[in-house]
Amino acid sequence: MKYIRLLLAGLAAGLPAAGFAQSPNLAASTYIGVEFGTGKVSLNCPANTACSRVDSNLTVRAGHRFDPSWAFEVTYAHIDADWGFLGRNYSAEYTGFGVGAAYTLPLSTSVGAVLRFGGASNELKLQPAVGLSGNNPGTTSTRSVQPYAGLGLSWQFARHWSTSLNVDLTRAALRDSPTSPKQTVTVRTLGAGIAFNF
Template identity: 55%
Template sequence: MLAAILPAAAMAQAPQANTAYLSAEIGNGKVGLRCPAVDYCSREARHWALRAGYRVDASWAVEVKGASIGTGFSGWPTTTEYTGVGLGAAYTLPLSPQVHTLLRFGGAFNRVEYQPDWNMFFDSEPDSVTTRSVKPYVGLGLSWQFARHWSTSLNADWTWADMRYVANGPKERVGVRTLGAGIAFHF
């Protein structure tokens, strides 16, 4: 198997201008909510992200990103769900012909839905609270192009979101971060 990968890696090349790519990522995400003292809640969960990009030259690309984090595990009565859609730029800094550092930045439309703790004995589930905001995001990645059309990457992204714990309550700024591994197809 290693003999099949090495020739493919040797054929891999630096990103080409005027090309598009699609990537999928899965990993760990964290919404920086404060858990009220009476609630049991989880701040971390699996996340997924999808990116579509267009490389305008060998260094710069324009990207659209969609991401989601759902912190509701069974057994945790308090849940928080984050979804975000972003538009930004990605800068590629080559470390070798196949390995690249990625720097990302842009703006994201973020949505956080908070479901407070509820009492299953009295079946009194309170209404969830949804807060929307537009915030900047930044990211850092390390990519390995192992074949002409394929690459894999490790990514870390950060953004902020507004969150309300009660309807019509004050907004609180929370940090959102994702760490993940992804695979991309380059057209």
Template identity: 75%
Template sequence: MNNVRSALAAAALALPAATFAQANLAAATYVGVEFGTGKVSLHCPSGTRCSRVDSNRTLRAGYRFNPAWAFEVTYAHTDADWGVLFSNYSAEYVGFGVGAAYTLPLSQEVGAVLRFGGASNELKLQPAVGLGQSNPGTLTTRSVQPYAGLGLAWQFAAHWSASLNADWTRADVRDTPTSAKQAVTVRTLGAGITFHF
């Protein structure tokens, strides 16, 4: 009789753990896509009115190794183009990030997400060129920088969640081929959808 009671008690204790493990396994890997705005804090050429905010798209893939922590890789791309008389002043930011995401549950379906890590950032700048000046072409500058992010995620179905995210990093840029590097801030804001395997 004692053996039967022990077996039943063990099964009762194991059931929640097994259910939790299966739920975690089902949602351990995730892939998401976000669309929104990106801002590169460049200095606009003198005498021009250029907006530094344009479209951004971000892809995220992660592996959640416990309920709070996940390993994450990120790809972000921002384009910004502005007309300057007969030439274009444009910038393109591309970043590949590797880091961690920490989720703090606010309710059963909603959680706040904190992200941090390192990113390989590339910023391509097409300087504005006046009439009669030679075009230096696209100036590409690469750097490795830390990044940080905040998000709000809503698990609205078993395998699906929606999110709002804000991310910040730094990038280097050159105004001319021989000028020194300048550090600029890159900010992205977006809404996304994520599938949890």
């Protein structure tokens, strides 16, 4: 009888917690999400004029919340930017791997504002246009470690699913040629995504 009473007491204590776990909440411990949107790389265009190349962006995030407000997060972001100028084709490819923290400010039981910050290993590949002589200058790839920051709005509409809008900013280094000095450009991603919360 003693063991039965202990078992019943344990079940009774666990029922409220189990009921709460079925409702949407911002404290789901582990999550992985994918986002699609636009990415902008602020490059120098031909004739050394400032411009921004905008194209599609893919971002993947995985994180673990160690309390309702703070999470450890890793990110992957990729942008492909292609454009033309007087019949010449150029391309820039950005890839970033980030490690950082995400802070969630609850706005309701299922909606939260998210602030992100951390460091990222960024690579920017530039393919200049083929010259008039037909010589291909080749692709220049430059890596750098840069800080990043982001802001998002998340809505957890079911126990395991959430959707979000996010904007992230970082920097990347770039060389016009293998021997030229590095220049720093701004990289921005803007996207909408969906995440699975374990």
